[in-house]
Amino acid sequence: MASSTEKVQVEYRESVQSKSTTDSMATSPNNLNKIYITVEPLGEAVSKAIEKGDIGANDDFKIRARKLADDYGWDVTEARKIWAFGLGPDDSVNMLVNQTKAILHLVEVRSHIIAAFQSITKEGPISGLPMRGVKFNIMDIVLADDPANMGANEIVETTRRAINASILLANPGLLESVHSATIQIPETASSIASDIITKRGGNIFSEVKAAGASPYTIEAYIPAKKSSGLETILQTAIKGQVSVQLVHDHWRPLEGDPLDPESQIRNLAIELRQEKGLPAEIPSAETYFDKA
Incomplete structure (x- = not known):
C-alpha cells in the first residue's frame, strides 16, 4: 500500500x-x-x-x-x-x-x-x-x-x-525495508530532487516527463529509514508542488555483524532489543546449545 x-x-x-x-x-x-x-x-x-x-x-x-x-x-x-x-x-x-x-x-x-x-x-x-x-x-x-x-x-x-x-x-544479520518511491515535481526542480534523493541513500531508476503540464516523475529506491519526512524536505527545497508515494519493495541486508561489539549494526540491534523490552546484551550461541 x-x-x-x-x-x-x-x-x-x-x-x-x-x-x-x-x-x-x-x-x-x-x-x-x-x-x-x-x-x-x-x-x-x-x-x-x-x-x-x-x-x-x-x-x-x-x-x-x-x-x-x-x-x-x-x-x-x-x-x-x-x-x-x-x-x-x-x-x-x-x-x-x-x-x-x-x-x-x-x-x-x-x-x-x-x-x-x-x-x-x-x-x-x-x-x-x-x-x-x-x-x-x-x-x-x-x-x-x-x-x-x-x-x-x-x-x-x-x-x-x-x-x-x-x-x-x-553469520546472523539485520535486513532493512527499502521503499519504492514515486515522486512528482516540477521539471525545473528535477536536479534538486535528484540530489536530495541521492544524499538520502536513494537509487533513481526512472525519470519521466509527461506531455503538457503534467509533473515530472522520478522513481527511486530509498531505505525506509531515510524516507521519513522526504516530502517536506523536497517541498522546502523546491518551493513548489510535490507529491511522494511510498510502497515497500524489497529487503536489503545491513552491513556489519551484530555480534561484533565494535560494529554500528550492533548498536541498532541493541536499540531494537530495548524497544521490545529485552535485555540489551545479545546472547551468544553458547547460551543455548548443549555440548555433546
Missing part, C-alpha cells in the same frame, strides 16, 4: 548470511531427548516466490517439491520433507525441513518442533524481530523410549534453544 512519507514506520527483519558452522544440539530437561539443528539462507529467489504466493504452506507437497526442484534447484526428495513455513504474514518466508531418516516416535513430537520453529521465526534471537529467508534443518533427533517423556514441556524449549544457537552460528 502506498503511503505518505511524513511518518514512516521503519521495519527490520532478522536473517542469516551463511550456513551455521556446526549442528547445534540441545538436550531436554529430563535428559532423554536431543535435537540437532542447522540453519542456512533460503535464497532470495525462493524467498520472493513465497512472498508472491507462488510457493506456500497450503500447496500440495508433491507439486511444491517438483516446483522447487525444477525452478530453484532443490533436491526433490528434500523438498518433499518441508514440515512448515513461518506462521504469520511477517515471518512466513522461512522453512522448516526434516532431514532425518527413520526416527522412531517422530510423529509424536512433530507439532512441538513446528511450534518452536514458528515461535523463533516470529521473534529471532538478535533483536526479537520476525525472521526472513531462513531454512531451518532438523539434522537428527534422539527421543525417549516412552512417548510420555517427550511432551511439549520437554521438546518445545529444547528445540528453541537448538534453533537459536544455530542462528547465532550462521
Whole structure:
C-alpha cells in the first residue's frame, strides 16, 4: 500500500548470511531427548516466490517439491520433507525441513518442533524481530523410549534453544525495508530532487516527463529509514508542488555483524532489543546449545 512519507514506520527483519558452522544440539530437561539443528539462507529467489504466493504452506507437497526442484534447484526428495513455513504474514518466508531418516516416535513430537520453529521465526534471537529467508534443518533427533517423556514441556524449549544457537552460528544479520518511491515535481526542480534523493541513500531508476503540464516523475529506491519526512524536505527545497508515494519493495541486508561489539549494526540491534523490552546484551550461541 502506498503511503505518505511524513511518518514512516521503519521495519527490520532478522536473517542469516551463511550456513551455521556446526549442528547445534540441545538436550531436554529430563535428559532423554536431543535435537540437532542447522540453519542456512533460503535464497532470495525462493524467498520472493513465497512472498508472491507462488510457493506456500497450503500447496500440495508433491507439486511444491517438483516446483522447487525444477525452478530453484532443490533436491526433490528434500523438498518433499518441508514440515512448515513461518506462521504469520511477517515471518512466513522461512522453512522448516526434516532431514532425518527413520526416527522412531517422530510423529509424536512433530507439532512441538513446528511450534518452536514458528515461535523463533516470529521473534529471532538478535533483536526479537520476525525472521526472513531462513531454512531451518532438523539434522537428527534422539527421543525417549516412552512417548510420555517427550511432551511439549520437554521438546518445545529444547528445540528453541537448538534453533537459536544455530542462528547465532550462521553469520546472523539485520535486513532493512527499502521503499519504492514515486515522486512528482516540477521539471525545473528535477536536479534538486535528484540530489536530495541521492544524499538520502536513494537509487533513481526512472525519470519521466509527461506531455503538457503534467509533473515530472522520478522513481527511486530509498531505505525506509531515510524516507521519513522526504516530502517536506523536497517541498522546502523546491518551493513548489510535490507529491511522494511510498510502497515497500524489497529487503536489503545491513552491513556489519551484530555480534561484533565494535560494529554500528550492533548498536541498532541493541536499540531494537530495548524497544521490545529485552535485555540489551545479545546472547551468544553458547547460551543455548548443549555440548555433546
